[in-house]
Each structure stands twice: as C-alpha cells, then as structure tokens.
Amino acid sequence: MRLRDVFIEFLREKGIESISTNSFKVLDEDPVQYIARKFASGEFKIAKGRGKYCFDLSGNFVDSCSHIAWRLRDGISNTEISEKLSDFPFVVIDCSLKHIHTEKELLSLRKQIQKTLSVVRKYIWDDRLVVAGFDVDISCRKYPSVEDFLSEMNFERVVILDPNADGVFDGEKAECYIIGGIVDKSGNKKGATEKIYRRIEENGFQVERRKILLRGDVVGVPDRVNHIAEIVLKCILDGMDVEKAVYDVQNRKIARWRLRKEIARNAKKVEVSGKKFRVIERSFFDGVRKWLKVNEDDFYRCARDMGVMVLGDDFISAKALKVVGSL
Ligand SMILES: C[S@@+](CC[C@H](N)C(=O)[O-])C[C@H]1O[C@@H](n2cnc3c(N)ncnc32)[C@H](O)[C@@H]1O
Known part of the structure; x- marks a missing residue:
C-alpha cells in the first residue's frame, strides 16, 4: 500500500469520506496523495471545516466537504497514524563518491535526486528520502554520511542496491534501501557501489547487497537513481513483481x-x-x-x-x- 491508501483507510476509520485543502498545489498531482504527504510530514492537521478545493477519497472534485487538511493549530495530527507511518521504508542516496564525478555528472546526479523526490512523493513522503554527503536544495533529510543516518535509526534490515551483488532483489521488504549516488557517464565506475557497501560494513552496519535483474541479466534494467527508487517502491508498496516494475520504468533506449x-x-x-x-x-x-x-x-x-x-x-x-x- 502507498501512503495514500493508508491515509484513506485512516480517514474512513474516522468516518471522513471527503477532504479539502486551501493549497492550489493540490491540483498539480494526485490530490489525496498530496494531502496525505502533507499530513504525514506534520505540515497539515485535519479538522472540521471546508477548504477551497474539496475531494472525495478517490480524488474527484466534490462541491462540499466536512473536513479540511491545513496548517492548523489544533486537529487530528500525524501522531494518530504514526505506527502505520513507521512501516514505510526510507530511500537513501549515498553520494560519498561525488569526488569521482565530473561537473556534468554531478549536474545529472542533482537532477536524478530531484526526480527521486518526485518519485518518493508518489508513494511516500519527503521525510522518507535521505540524501547523504551531497548538498541538495530539496525537501528531504540530509546527512553528512549514510552511517550518520543509520546510527540514528537502529534498523533491523537494510538493503543496498548494487548491480554487481551476488544476491538478487526479489521485492523483499526492508526498512531502508540504499542507492549509490553514482552517474556512469564517463570513466569506469564499475564496482563503485560495492565500495560504498564495504565501507558501510567496515563501519559496523549490516547491509544486504541485492541486484535487480530482468530475466537473469542487469542489461535492460534502468540504472538511474530515480528509476531504481521507483522499481523498489513499486515492488514493495504496490506488490508488483520485479519484471513488471522494470518494464514500467524502462525507456526504449x-x-x-x-x-x-x-x-x-x-x-x-x-x-x-x-x-x-x-x-x-x-x-x-x-x-x-x-x-x-x-x-x-x-x-x-x-x-x-x-x-x-x-x-x-x-x-x-x-x-x-x-x-x-x-x-
Ligand atoms: C548508475 S548506477 C552505478 C553503478 C556502478 N557503476 C557500479 O558498478 O556499482 C547508480 C546506482 O543505481 C543502483 N543500480 C543501478 N542498476 C542496478 C541494478 N541492476 N541492481 C541494483 N542496483 C542498481 C545502484 O545503487 C547504483 O549505485
């Protein structure tokens, strides 16, 4: 289930069948997911009332609505759903190898991270995206290193996505998925993700290495950071099998x-x-x-x-x- 599905369940348990808000930004994306992620991040609370834009829980416009999600002092807050929210995974981008990239590659990495935020917003919310070791001007968690983040969290299961791993990613659930902030436009960066893995392990964290395969081969699996994040989220939140998730994200090239x-x-x-x-x-x-x-x-x-x-x-x-x- 994506965040929006969990949010809908939560609203229904409270007898809320339609929801409104005042932000026009709700019109730019799936309105229920937009409200859900603002609620999950603690920015919006929910109370009785009517905002400018009203929706039923399928995201259709409706004329009237009993509740509003907005920047309120009082109301239903994300603490009421915190247990369910804690089940959602983190997507972590390790940019510790930025020094081996050219300026052009770093620009591309920045764009891929921005796109990863857009992907994350379709499935979960901003706080679930972590960028480590890279200064980015986007709304997400930022840490000097992946190890700084991991030592704060105490996860039981962490997976690093690595095309050269022995183990194959089969949609297994983990609390945290690490993706290498690596762009392969110039030079030979084969094995770079393994270096990240070895360093994290040497620093005392247990991480499982997994490769994403398409019918037994990495060729055909899109390797951009945002694409890898989307494949993982489709598998673990939508319950999609890996082959279908890869197909959905793949481009013709x-x-x-x-x-x-x-x-x-x-x-x-x-x-x-x-x-x-x-x-x-x-x-x-x-x-x-x-x-x-x-x-x-x-x-x-x-x-x-x-x-x-x-x-x-x-x-x-x-x-x-x-x-x-x-x-
Ligand atoms: C462009 S790839 C860089 C791969 C790098 N050249 C290497 O050999 O480790 C960027 C990141 O996407 C992820 N990735 C790309 N393809 C993958 C695959 N088939 N399986 C798992 N992870 C993959 C990895 O986390 C990787 O660090």
Whole structure:
C-alpha cells in the first residue's frame, strides 16, 4: 500500500469520506496523495471545516466537504497514524563518491535526486528520502554520511542496491534501501557501489547487497537513481513483481540495449545456395515485446544494425534454408 491508501483507510476509520485543502498545489498531482504527504510530514492537521478545493477519497472534485487538511493549530495530527507511518521504508542516496564525478555528472546526479523526490512523493513522503554527503536544495533529510543516518535509526534490515551483488532483489521488504549516488557517464565506475557497501560494513552496519535483474541479466534494467527508487517502491508498496516494475520504468533506449543482446542470443545462422546469413524469426519479437518496451521499428532497426535478417517463421523452417547453427 502507498501512503495514500493508508491515509484513506485512516480517514474512513474516522468516518471522513471527503477532504479539502486551501493549497492550489493540490491540483498539480494526485490530490489525496498530496494531502496525505502533507499530513504525514506534520505540515497539515485535519479538522472540521471546508477548504477551497474539496475531494472525495478517490480524488474527484466534490462541491462540499466536512473536513479540511491545513496548517492548523489544533486537529487530528500525524501522531494518530504514526505506527502505520513507521512501516514505510526510507530511500537513501549515498553520494560519498561525488569526488569521482565530473561537473556534468554531478549536474545529472542533482537532477536524478530531484526526480527521486518526485518519485518518493508518489508513494511516500519527503521525510522518507535521505540524501547523504551531497548538498541538495530539496525537501528531504540530509546527512553528512549514510552511517550518520543509520546510527540514528537502529534498523533491523537494510538493503543496498548494487548491480554487481551476488544476491538478487526479489521485492523483499526492508526498512531502508540504499542507492549509490553514482552517474556512469564517463570513466569506469564499475564496482563503485560495492565500495560504498564495504565501507558501510567496515563501519559496523549490516547491509544486504541485492541486484535487480530482468530475466537473469542487469542489461535492460534502468540504472538511474530515480528509476531504481521507483522499481523498489513499486515492488514493495504496490506488490508488483520485479519484471513488471522494470518494464514500467524502462525507456526504449535501455530496452533496445537488451533487445540487441536477445537478438544475438536467438539469431540463427542459415545457408542459402552456399551463402551464410544470420536470421531471426518475426515471431521472436512477439515474445520479447511482452517484457521489453520496444516497438516493431526498434526490432527491425536493431536487427538491421546487427546484420541480422528478420524472416517469417515459415520461411526459416522451409527446406530452402539450411540452419547451420546459432550465434
Ligand atoms: C548508475 S548506477 C552505478 C553503478 C556502478 N557503476 C557500479 O558498478 O556499482 C547508480 C546506482 O543505481 C543502483 N543500480 C543501478 N542498476 C542496478 C541494478 N541492476 N541492481 C541494483 N542496483 C542498481 C545502484 O545503487 C547504483 O549505485
């Protein structure tokens, strides 16, 4: 369940079926989630009354409303829901390796962190995002290091997302998920997340390392910090399986990288009149499009770039073509 679902349950338990607020910013996003996150952060309290913008609990506009969520002195506060709020995880971005980044990469990291806040706001609220070791001008928790944060919290289970881990992330729940604030635009930063992991462990904190895979491979898994955060939140709060979460977040460019790998794995070598060609069945695309965000153009383009011909299935099985091996 996302924060909004927990908030709706809470309001219903109190007999509240519609809610209003005065901030026009409520119009910029899911209104119930907006009010929920302002309430969870302690900024809004709820009391009887009517604000400018009224909604039912599905987020539809309504004309009248019995309660308002606003910056009130008295009213229902987040302390009444604190136990449920404490079940939501923290997303922590470790930026301790900022010194190995170029200015351009740091700019990109800053943008990815801002986007991560937008992601966090769809599922939880600002206070659940922690940025360690980087000066960012956004509403989130800020710490000099991940260790400073962990020593304050006393978590039982912390997971670090690392593409080079042995263990595979399967949507397992933890109180805290650490993502490396690393941008791979220049230089070789392979293994950088492992360095973060080793340092945290050496400093006395137990952390589980997990990689996110798409059908057994990291290729095709988007690697931006905000995308990793969204995959994790979709799995643990929406109960989505990892493959579907990766698909939802994936863009076509990243999907094409994986498509090339799949074409290379599945193409066949054939011989026609003594000449050898590399071919792939058209039906291969029907299978792959279910889990890679690619369209037919991408398929033909990738195959062409790789020198692989796309043929009808009947054509390949016809006697005219002698399959002489796979690639
Ligand atoms: C651009 S990646 C940097 C990866 C880095 N080059 C390395 O080899 O450790 C940024 C962060 O996203 C997360 N990440 C990216 N892809 C991942 C994957 N497939 N599985 C788990 N975490 C991933 C990690 O936390 C990583 O530190």
